[in-house]
Amino acid sequence: MSFKSNIATFAGKSSYWFLHNVLKGGTSFPGKLAMKLDPDVLEQLGKDYETIIVTGTNGKTMTTALITQTLKEKYGDILTNPSGSNMAQGIVTAFLAHDQKKSSRKLAVLEVDEANVKAVTQLVHPKAFVLTNIFRDQMDRYGEIYTTYEKIVAGIKLAPDATIIANGDASIFSSVDLPNPKVFFGFETDQDKPQNDLKADVNTDGVLCPKCEHILHYHAISYANLGDFFCPNCGYKRPDLTYKLEEISEQTPSRIKFTIEGKEFAVNIGGTYNIYNALAAFACAREFGVSANEIAAAFAKNKRIFGRQELIHYQGKQINIILVKNPVGLNEVLSLLDTEKDHYSLAALLNAHHADGIDTSWIWDGNFESLDRDKIDQVIVGGERHKDMAFRLEVAGFDPDKMIIESDFDQLLAAFAKTPTxxxxxxxxxxxxxxxxxxxxxxxxxxxxIN
Structure with missing residues (x-):
């Protein structure tokens, strides 16, 4: 390391120690401080690691966690950024915080914000890119899905030898000719799919053929714009899949079972979208030499991570916190709630900071009308934009006179404790x-x- 990098690393590590041992928090400040002292400190911190970059609109945090867990089964200690702080300063903090333990291979699994892929790639020289999906999200930051992918591709082009491990069901990921080695994963559950000729629902983003802009058709659709796509106009179609989901045998709000390569796997989280996350992790782990049995063991150990179906027990209540941030993700979560057999209370918290996206109009694309209102005994609305969310739920058919609207977060906890479910x-x-x-x-x- 250069003298500048040594100073930056020392300052960053010292600030991390103080924040976490005295103030009990801080996921980005140590990295921000280190980068201020040496903008290229990440290159020095990551030079001995084989780095895997995980990016895409939805599922980055869960996919990163699952990949990390699977690689641990074979290699031991793995560096990662588990807090979801996925911009450059958060990634630097992850390196500063990591105390290398016994490991047979120095691997780093990094969740990276889509707009930061190029900046991070310039410094860590990745071994692989894992691409989850691209949906409309935070238009003020990313623009349309095509500009989002351009930001990712700009980073990939800096690492032409890195393997691309991509969701083959997303038509955009095979649309650009790149020299990198490529493997694709996807759903292959419909045995009669060659006879199907389907179109995605109206208002679905990303259904234009990337080659000729004709409307894409599908042999099978998993959700939104993901599936076995083909263009009847120019012949563009889904690439051959290396790793395939063959069957879904169980889906509840808290557990999913599915089959890959003839073997059944289970994770203790719900949602079709999380099957994609697990499939991405499976594909990445297999590319790094992890066996199917080791992957199954890792999935069985998977813990719910903060804000992603995180389970909290409070005042006798079982509270499930689920992050929502865009229409596709929201609708998948609403579909998840439809699998709940018991009565429950629903809370919706809406903010509009930079990290959320300042435009909240996306909540109107969420199909709240699909919820079984007979199973929802109480509705609680909070957050800085609680009025917007309350009005959206009122339009969806929820009685405004029976909603609890609370902008104070301390009072929200009191409201949770009093719910009838x-x-x-x-x-x-x-x-x-x-x-x-x-x-x-x-x-x-x-x-x-988590700060």
Whole structure:
């Protein structure tokens, strides 16, 4: 390391120690401090690691966690950024915080914000890119899905030898000719699919052929624009899949079972979208030499991570916090709630900070009307934009006179404790979720705060 990098690393590590041992938090400041002293400190910190970059609109945090867990089964200690702080300063913090333990291979699995892929790639020289999906998200930051992919491709082009491990069911990921080695994963559950000729629902984004702009058709659709696509006009179609989901045998709000390569796997989370995350992790792990049995063992150990179906027990209530941030993700979560057999209370927390996306119009693309209102015994609305969310739910058919509307997060906890149901599902944007977790931490319900 250069003298500048040594100083930056020392300052970053010292600030991390102080924040986490004295103030009990801090996921980006140490990295920000180190980068201020040496903008290229990440290159020095990551030079001895084989780095895997995980990016895409939805599922980055869960996919990163699953990949990390699977690689641990074979290689031991793995460096990662588990907090979901996925911009450059958060990634630098992950390296500063990591105390290398016994490992047979120095691997780093990094969740990276789509707009930061190029900046991070310039410094860590990745071994692989894992691409989850691209949906409309935070238009103020990313623009349309095509500009989002351009940002990712700009980073990939800096690492032409890195393997691309991509969702083959997303038509955009095979649309650009890149020299990198490529493997694709996807759903292959419909044995009669060659006879199907389907179109995605109206208003679905990303259904134009990337080659000729004709409307794509599908042999099978998993959700949104994902599936076995083909263009009847120019012949563009889904690439051959290396790793295939063959069967889904169980889906509940808290558990999914599925088959890959003839072997059944299970993870203790719900949602079709999380099957894609698990499939991405499976594909990445197999590319790095992890066996199917080791992957199954890792999936069985998977713990719910903060804000992604995180389960909190409070005042006799079972509270499930689920991050929502865009129409596709929201609709998949609403589909997840439709698999709940018991009565429950629903909370919706809406903020509009930079990390959430300042435009909240996306909530109107969420199909709240699909919810079984007979199973929802209480509705609670909070966050800085609680009026917007309350009005959206009123339009969806929920009685405004029976809603609890509470902008104070401390009072939200009191409202949760008084719900008539044991189960509470909280749908929350990112900064509202962080604020809620901080309140839980301050009350000793959670062990630490996420800042």
């Amino acid at each position: 044991d189960k509470i599902y909280i749908l929350s944007t990112y900064t509202a979720m962080l604020h809620l977790r901080q309140v839980f931490a301050d009350k000793g319900v959670l062990k630490r705060r």
